[in-house]
Amino acid sequence: MPAKPQHRFLHVGGKKTQLMTLGEGPPLVYLHSAGGETEPIPFMEKLAEQYTVYVPAHPGFALSEGLNDILDIHDMAWHYVDLFAELQLSGVPVIGYSLGAWIAVELAILRPELISRLGMIAAAGLYVEGAPMGELFIDDFNKLRELIFFDPESPPALQTTPRNPDDSQMLMWLRAREATARVGWNPYLHDPKLPRHLHRVTQPTTLVWGRHDKMIPLPHGEYYAQQLPNATLEILEECGHGVPWEKCDETAALLMK
């Protein structure tokens, strides 16, 4: 039976922040992607079978505010330093997906003690020569689904993008794009300084990547695996960038073992 989500708002460093919690057990923090998945998805419910899963919405996403105070990815990571303090969380597992995984690794550099182990799914954050990332800031939803999903016609692919301009998801979608652009427009979805800091991230880290990821190609995962001192890379076949939807059970099993 899926756990019942709890919704509330926190004030984090003056920023109104939307927080959902799901399930029971020890705490685990999930940092969402540019798609802004802040309502329960099957992957979170899987995690919630063993954990109390915290799903905060980043500033500017969903009903979280405070984007004016966020000028780059480091401001975003500092926001999470404040949020962990507000929730009195420390030494907990953190799972991030795409944009969220990038925030997670930046947080691990700033405050290693907050994170016991890291799950990084199809993580942004790097520039890898010869493996360009896809163009996320496009208006054409058909192209976007092709970029993100191994099967762009699958139900999750269709459900996660608005279908027309009058769709009620549209406003949240536009907010999510704006907040992503704020930290990821230039440099494009990466932090040029990040590679020089990765050696400091000593937590056990599991990287999960889709073999066919066109948004953030596999060499990004391989680079992280090489540079992070204590990381393993798990590659999922017949899987694109939409890992939590496309390989829900496998990914949850890899990250909870």
Place this chain on the structure above:
Amino acid sequence: MKFFAFHLMPWDRLPADFAERYDSAWTTIPNSLYDPLHGGKLYNDYLDQLVLADQLGFDGVCVNEHHQNAYGTMPSPNLMASILARQTKRVKIAVVGNALPFYNPPTRVAEEFAMLDCISGGRLIAGLVVGGGPEYFSFSLNPTHARSMYREAFDLVLRCWTEEGPFEHYGQHWKLRYVNPWPRPVQQPHPPIWIPGAGSRETIQFVAERRYAYMGIPYFHLDFFQRNFDMFRDACEKNGYTADPEQLGWLLPIYVAETDAQAWEEYEEHLWYFVRNLLKGLVIFPPGYTSARSIAGIQRGLQQFMTVCQTRDDIERGGYAIVGSPETVREKLQTYIHQLGVGNLLGLFQLGTLPHELACKNMSLFAEQVMPKLRAIGQI
């Protein structure tokens, strides 16, 4: 009523299968498609057309700024305006405009516009714009900062023209210890300011409050212009004055030939080249360029954008372009100008692949057989 000849300086030699083979005429369109020798000829033809506008009695000419695209090959409108400042004698020269966030520091705009105003003897109209959506891709400039950079740069340019230098400027985006631009503009306190908009409420309020002129972003259905111009007039009333028609500008493609049939015969393929090739892939609103709520609203407005047109009838009914004999064009313009309440008509007399000779004929017929009668009506 004032008449302006507006030029985009488009690229006219895209391959016949362009629309099938390429995603966009913007940002990523391979620049191997650009032929510099032909480009040189085009620039000279296009400049000749604007010089002709001066000789034909137009009130002004307009140039604008776009980067990395086939739609308008004019990354530096100021270069073109400086040639026009010398080669024309009478017309206003409207640069619509300089995209402020891309000038670093934006005091460059105050300087270059002042140069143009000096060279032209006070004929400059200063367009101060945020920059088009595609430019934020082409420059990798973060569009979520577009508005705040624009506001800061705008105020700084105005201070450059109205305050004695040197002074200091410490803003969010620029920190300048010595602001002291030489030269200063001829027109005092500064050249007239035009600001284009696509219906964002914030822009309309800003322009109305400061009594500048508002230019409607082109290629929309007449109803879309009507809504925005009405909104502008309301905003002026709220600021305690009635809008002067010269505070409003309507930009659209115009083609005049001897008869209606001949006009469509000569014009139609060039118009569709423009709609299907040059407007293809235009990202009007990148993320954060304006508020999410405004973007959602304008996305609905895009259902009234020219790219939805499939037939000549669609073009005519929406007033996307005015095409026909001098009588037809005059009658339609007279009706629409009256309805929209605009005091500036900005015509695109060359569009897409339209050849130089036809563009010149179009402008001549317009100036000789349409403009005088519309002027007369305007004075009644």
